[in-house]
Amino acid sequence: MDDISHCCFSSLSILITAILASVGSVFTASWATGDSGASNGSIGGGRWELLLENAGIASMHTAVTHYGTVVMLDRTNIGPSSINLSDGRCRYNPLELALKVDCSAHSVLFTPETRSLRPLFIYTDTWCSSGQFDASGTLLQTGGDNEGVAKVRRFTPCPPDDVCDWEELDAPALQDGRWYATNQLLPDSRHIVVGGRSVFTLEFLPPNGQAKTFLPFLQTSSDEQTDNLYPFVHLLPDDTLFIFANRDSIVYDYRMNTVVRALPRIPGEPRNYPSAGSSVMLPLRANESYARAEILVCGGAQLYCFLYPAPFPNASQTCGRLVITPAEEQQPEWEMDYMPFRRAMGDMLFLPTGDVLIINGAQNGCQGWDNARNPAFYPVVYNPDAPLGARFTTKAPSTIPRLYHSTANLLPDGRVLVAGSNTHQFYTYSGSFPTELRVEAFIPDYLHEAFNMMRPVIVIAPERVVYSQPFNVYVYVNDTVQGELELNMVSSPFTTHSFSQGLRFLKMKVERQIELGEGDGNLSFFQLHATAPPSPTVAPPSYYMLFVVNQGIPSKAVWVQVIYPSA
């Protein structure tokens, strides 16, 4: 499409029509302007929308596929859910603990655009399991409890109207049974699976003959209530791993099996399960050659809360931020900050702008059955670029408690899907915190209808980009654009237990922004010229949501697959 220039077209509509005709119908989805996210709430706080009254299950694990559908997953050993399997199917699992013959579903596929729900069939127990999308957009899902503890499962997503379902893999099984482990996609397309309850090893999937590896840190970071579960794992741009557990963290070279650096202990409370803080790696930036990695860890619970929950102590109110790379001679120090609210079991995720949303959880107590009180109804947004002390803004509150076993995921239309909350061992629809089947969207300010004119619309984007190769995105804005449009890429994580496994965000560089034409009113059409991520250590091969942002107002995303040259 590089030969398009304003020389040849007198009006924008002719130009766009010509482009659409030349590329076929593939892009009409992103061309459609129907905006389900537009809102009329007050500007400043965002608003909430109920998407589903009854999802059938309380989603303990949630992941958004590159078809925009959402895989929701609970555990199987929980008794009948509120949605049955279709076509009279039932699950006969002699090893199942709760229900030997179970005709209800424990996983569902949700399509936000049509608000439709389809039951999925999961066979072995996924309680406190882990997962990650792979290079082809397939969700690889590992471990759990009981007969599922060493299982590997696969969900290969399909278009919303097609039928796709979970597959249980007979081989390879995990080398160690794992629940409460964390997965991370690696540059070579393998997954690393780190830790788990009473398991101090890591392993690779597929193993390719490599045996599991003992990592002493996974043991030494534990305490009386095992505050080192669901470790925070982030792939750093220099191809090492940042691993955080409890209050300690290391830089780990997974190729050489060596601890490159032990980092200073974070001040304050324990931060991992069952104390339940959360963490993200802040956006990697093209203007820093994607080499600067900073980790943010927020929230947590007081030590011993899990062992002795009453009287539900105050949760942590602090965040720590640490520069990991480039490594300085001196040991880095945690820069501490205060959130507007205390929070345990918060979910941290990226908005399309690169701001961090902290949502869900409780102000008192910790993770586990009925261990929390005082829900944290107010989401807060953290702007990583603002000065210390001015980074947080408070958003409109929800009315639905989202405590243990709840999730939050960014949707490609910029909304945030909020699901789950079950602080009981079974489905219990009574008491002060009943099992929650409702699914909501938190709708950030940028989707307010007042900003509709500023919202960029992506007309054409590549379906896949090759490392370091140039690519173009064609976009229109019905506004007098001031300054430069931004291009951001964010992965789709596997979200469970307050941590988004595999989440990463890239602030790319628009190298050239060429205005191709103008239409009626303030309609302008642009070509944005950019370069794909430089390496799989910056962005492991996978699908990413690509957003164009105009003065803080994002487009809807298109999914772009980042691939190796040979693929």
Ligand SMILES: *[C@@H]1O[C@H](CO)[C@@H](O)[C@H](O)[C@H]1NC(C)=O
């Ligand atoms: C907001 O928009 C919704 C849907 O478009 C409409 O039903 C509602 O009345 C509006 N509320 C206000 C206060 O304008």
Ligand SMILES: *[C@@H]1O[C@H](CO)[C@@H](O)[C@H](O)[C@H]1NC(C)=O
């Ligand atoms: C599921 O099927 C069972 C048996 O037919 C029935 O009793 C139950 O009401 C159904 N549940 C739902 C949520 O449809």
Ligand SMILES: *[C@@H]1O[C@H](CO)[C@@H](O)[C@H](O)[C@H]1NC(C)=O
């Ligand atoms: C990269 O951009 C950010 C945000 O604008 C800025 O804070 C930072 O200083 C820039 N880095 C370089 C090396 O220019």
Ligand SMILES: *[C@@H]1O[C@H](CO)[C@@H](O)[C@H](O)[C@H]1NC(C)=O
């Ligand atoms: C818990 O936080 C509240 C403020 O929200 C404060 O008044 C109270 O003193 C705190 N409790 C403890 C034990 O620190």
Ligand SMILES: *[C@@H]1O[C@H](CO)[C@@H](O)[C@H](O)[C@H]1NC(C)=O
């Ligand atoms: C651009 O905005 C004008 C009003 O300012 C509207 O009439 C027109 O339909 C819009 N065009 C597109 C393509 O959204």
Ligand SMILES: *[C@@H]1O[C@H](CO)[C@@H](O)[C@H](O)[C@H]1NC(C)=O
């Ligand atoms: C174009 O933008 C200007 C400045 O924002 C605004 O005053 C004007 O109404 C817009 N024109 C149209 C047709 O929307």
